[in-house]
Amino acid sequence: MRLHNLKNTPGAVHRKKRLGNGESSGTGKTCGKGHKGQKARSAGGIRIGFEGGQMPLYRKLPRRGFSNAQFTTSYEVVNLSDLAKLGDETEANPETLAKAGALRPDSKLVKILGTGEVDKAYKVSAHKFSASAKQKIEAAGGEVTELT
Numbered sequence: 001m002r003l004h005n006l007k008n009t010p011g012a013v014h015r016k017k018r019l020g021n022g023e024s025s026g027t028g029k030t031c032g033k034g035h036k037g038q039k040a041r042s043a044g045g046i047r048i049g050f051e052g053g054q055m056p057l058y059r060k061l062p063r064r065g066f067s068n069a070q071f072t073t074s075y076e077v078v079n080l081s082d083l084a085k086l087g088d089e090t091e092a093n094p095e096t097l098a099k100a101g102a103l104r105p106d107s108k109l110v111k112i113l114g115t116g117e118v119d120k121a122y123k124v125s126a127h128k129f130s131a132s133a134k135q136k137i138e139a140a141g142g143e144v145t146e147l148t
């Protein structure tokens with residue numbers, strides 16, 4: 001595939017609205033900007049949150065409190081159905097999963113979820129496992145190892 005082969009999805013590209021093309025067009029004369037004023041000028045307009053000089057709401061409200069968001073632990077998720085991407089490989093760890101394309105190469109922590117079925121006895125190493133994933137892997141004769 002080359003760049004010249006790419007096509008837009010039908011309906012994704014619209015014709016440009018042609019302003020100033022006669023009164024009957026609906027956007028003629030003043031081009032939909034009304035008469036004069038700041039918003040009718042070529043570079044006119046006011047910034048987001050501007051309240052006409054009044055102290056804006058975002059400056060009135062106090063900045064306080066604590067958010068735990070920066071301390072959350074996020075895991076890259078791999079379903080059991082994704083283990084099929086390994087092919088003949090029976091060892092599944094973050095490195096082999098990334099090489100097979102089931103994970104992003106830069107992922108730090110990996111969690112295995114139980115969506116899908118296991119057809120082989122995999123030796124799976126990951127940082128976390130769901131209960132159903134553990135059960136399905138062990139039922140197929142595989143091994144589960146939690147990394148720290």
